[in-house]
Each structure stands twice: as C-alpha cells, then as structure tokens.
Amino acid sequence: NAGVTQTPKFRVLKTGQSMTLLCAQDMNHEYMYWYxxxxxxxxxxxHYSVGEGTTAKGEVPDGYxxxxxxxxxxxxxxxxxxxxxxxxxxxxxxxxxxxxxxFFGQGTRLTVV
Amino acid sequence: RKEVxxxxxxxxxxxxxxxxxxxxxxxxxSQSFFWYRQDCRKEPKxxxxxxxxxxxxxxxxAQLNRASQYISLLIRDSKLSDSATYLCVVHRGPGxxxxxxxxxxxxxxxxx
Numbered sequence: 001n002a003g004v005t006q007t008p009k010f011r012v013l014k015t016g017q018s019m020t021l022l023c024a025q026d027m028n029h030e031y032m033y034w035y036x037x038x039x040x041x042x043x044x045x046x047h048y049s050v051g052e053g054t055t056a057k058g059e060v061p062d063g064y065x066x067x068x069x070x071x072x073x074x075x076x077x078x079x080x081x082x083x084x085x086x087x088x089x090x091x092x093x094x095x096x097x098x099x100x101x102x103f104f105g106q107g108t109r110l111t112v113v
Numbered sequence: 114r115k116e117v118x119x120x121x122x123x124x125x126x127x128x129x130x131x132x133x134x135x136x137x138x139x140x141x142x143s144q145s146f147f148w149y150r151q152d153c154r155k156e157p158k159x160x161x162x163x164x165x166x167x168x169x170x171x172x173x174x175a176q177l178n179r180a181s182q183y184i185s186l187l188i189r190d191s192k193l194s195d196s197a198t199y200l201c202v203v204h205r206g207p208g209x210x211x212x213x214x215x216x217x218x219x220x221x222x223x224x225x
Contacts, residue, residue, distance in 0.1 A: 059214075107156055
C-alpha cells in the first residue's frame with residue numbers, strides 16, 4: 001500500500017536548469033496539492049488540482065507549472081530554477097469528501113546552486 | 114495577514130504538563146479543520162480532525178469555535194514523544210476553491 005509517492009527524494013540543480021517532480025497516489029483521490037516548506041514558513045500552497053485535467057494556482061505559484069493528465073499523477077515543473085526555489089517540496093492527496101484526511105508524500109529536498 | 118495563524122512557540126514543557134495551542138483562520142469559506150503533526154524533516158501526518166462539538170482522542174482534545182474562527186488543541190500529560198511541530202490546517206469547501214491551507218506551525222519541546 002504505497003499511498004503517496006514522490007520522486008525524486010533529493011536533487012541538486014544549477015540555476016537555469018529545469019526539472020519535473022512527480023507525485024503519484026494509488027488511493028483514487030480527487031484532490032492533489034503541491035506545497036513548499038521553508039524554515040519558519042510552514043507549508044505554502046504552490047498549485048493544486050481538484051480532478052484530472054484541472055489545475056489551479058495556490059499562494060506561491062510563480063516559477064512553477066503543473067499538470068494532471070492522469071488522476072493518479074500530479075507533476076510539478078520548474079522551467080528555469082532559481083536559488084529562491086531551494087526548499088522541501090511536499091505533495092498531498094485527499095478524497096473529495098469533507099473532513100477526510102490528506103496524505104503526504106515523503107518530500108523532495110531540492111537545492112538550486 | 115496570513116489566512117491561518119498560529120503562535121510559533123516554541124513551547125518548552127516538562128513531562129506530564131498540560132499544554133494548549135491556538136489557531137485562528139480568516140476565510141469564512143473554511144469547512145473542515147484539522148491538526149497535523151510534523152516531526153523534524155518528515156512529512157505531516159494527521160493528528161485529529163476538529164469538529165464543532167469538540168472531540169477527544171486519548172490525551173488530545175480539539176475544539177472549534179466557528180463564530181470566533183478559532184481552533185484549539187489541548188495535550189494533557191505530555192510525553193517526550195509529543196515533541197514535534199503541530200500544524201493547524203483548514204480546508205475550504207467548493208466556495209473557497211477547495212484549497213487546503215496550513216498554518217506555520219507551533220513547535221513543542223517536552224523535556225524530562
């Protein structure tokens with residue numbers, strides 16, 4: 001029972017490089033979320049999706065793009081990485097039912113140099 | 114002003130103490146409320162949901178006051194293993210675009 005799986009778990013990028021973070025869930029959840037967590041800042045919502053083929057902006061969307069072509073996968077893309085995007089990224093998924101738990105992946109630690 | 118606000122702490126308490134955390138939220142479209150626990154450098158995990166009638170799970174009690182837009186968590190008889198960051202979480206319903214919003218967290222350190 002995998003739950004939510006994020007790949008990769010660690011990555012070092014050079015400024016200007018691009019990369020895609022993958023989030024996969026096997027719980028048939030409708031909602032999926034991407035967050036970044038910086039020291040003392042808590043989790044800030046980057047983008048989210050309420051269903052296959054739909055995405056929406058969160059609190060800090062600039063510099064990121066997302067896609068949800070399949071219900072089980074939610075991809076986060078960095079087109080041109082900047083040092084300010086050094087962070088820990090968490091993906092979460094949730095059922096479309098009130099008062100249900102959101103499940104998180106183990107996080108991706110990204111360093112941009 | 115942040116949508117979900119918490120006292121960042123840290124709260125340093127001895128084992129056996131009772132400690133209370135508070136949280137306020139500003140968006141009236143908020144429908145569901147939770148407390149999550151996060152251990153250092155790990156993913157957040159659900160501690161408990163918060164209901165209008167209040168709810169208890171062992172040593173943990175959560176309360177919700179919708180009129181004041183206020184959520185609380187009470188931990189009784191603190192254990193060393195309770196040391197963690199506690200995150201207040203609000204889920205907005207369809208009227209609020211279904212966003213799941215986190216507070217910055219309150220750090221708890223329980224010492225012998």
